Amino acid sequence: MAEMFFQGWDGILRTLVVGVLTYACLVLFLRVSGKRTLAKLNAFDLVVTVALGSTFSAILVQQSVPLAQGLAALALLVVMQFAVTWASVRSGRFARLIRSEPRLLLRHGAPCPGAMRAERITAEEILSAIRAEGGRDLAEAEAVILESDGTLSVALSRPPS
Template sequence: MDWTGMFFQGWQGIVRTLVVGALAYITLVLFLRFSGKRTLAKLNAFDLVVTIALGSTLSAILLQESIALAEGAVALGLLILLQLLVAWLSVRSRPFARLVRSEPTMLARSGAWCEEAMHRERITREEAISAIRQSGGSDVADAEFLILESDGSISVGLRHQVSR
């Protein structure tokens, strides 16, 4: 068994990775700059998928010699263009927005749990109470509302200022 090929296959691959990697990175930064802040916003699961796809595509461009820089740049551009199209359609069509984006969900109201919503969203009481503690409360009784936002974060509105 030849162990050397596992650790070093030649300078050509390393030089290709350096050159194509730098150019692909610059291309991605320029595309993201052109497309605006919304492309990498932490807003919902769809945005997360696009962000992961961009990273995966960049990785493929870097490591797979069968993918030329031009092909990779087109793939990155396509993902960003599709993200912009989805954002554009979401702003103009409420039904389309509901299709690709989840709505916020009330988890607790006026100090009481919304059990069905918590079960449907797979949020445990421990996770919810952790969010309440991070906001300065200690228990659900301290919360006027608890909302699971579209990006997966939990917003907390305390009933009154809790003193420590």
């Protein structure tokens, strides 16, 4: 039962050493890969971020994962992220394949029900975004757009008072 709480200093020392080295390498990899890796997340970026976190965790706590193998996995994820974003910038077709396009959800105060249903966005969520921008109701919005990163952009038809 005591092993559940403490299995010896070797495991703790390994976690500390591997944790510091892995963290330092991950920061270096992200720094080399550029600001794009840390930008607002679209669905693809979110998957890569979660995979990086999961890989970091596996390296840190699983003694069966050697440091070199874990760092190779982190490097692979960062290189793949870089390659995909590099290809997206150079090919519109590839970019459309990877990322979703922004979608108009409300125009001139009138909701676009088909777009809202397809994107699973409610009128209450749109109204909340309008209120966050200083509006009071749907009629005060010229447009509401669901951006590629999942945020709602609001253009009010009148300046907020």
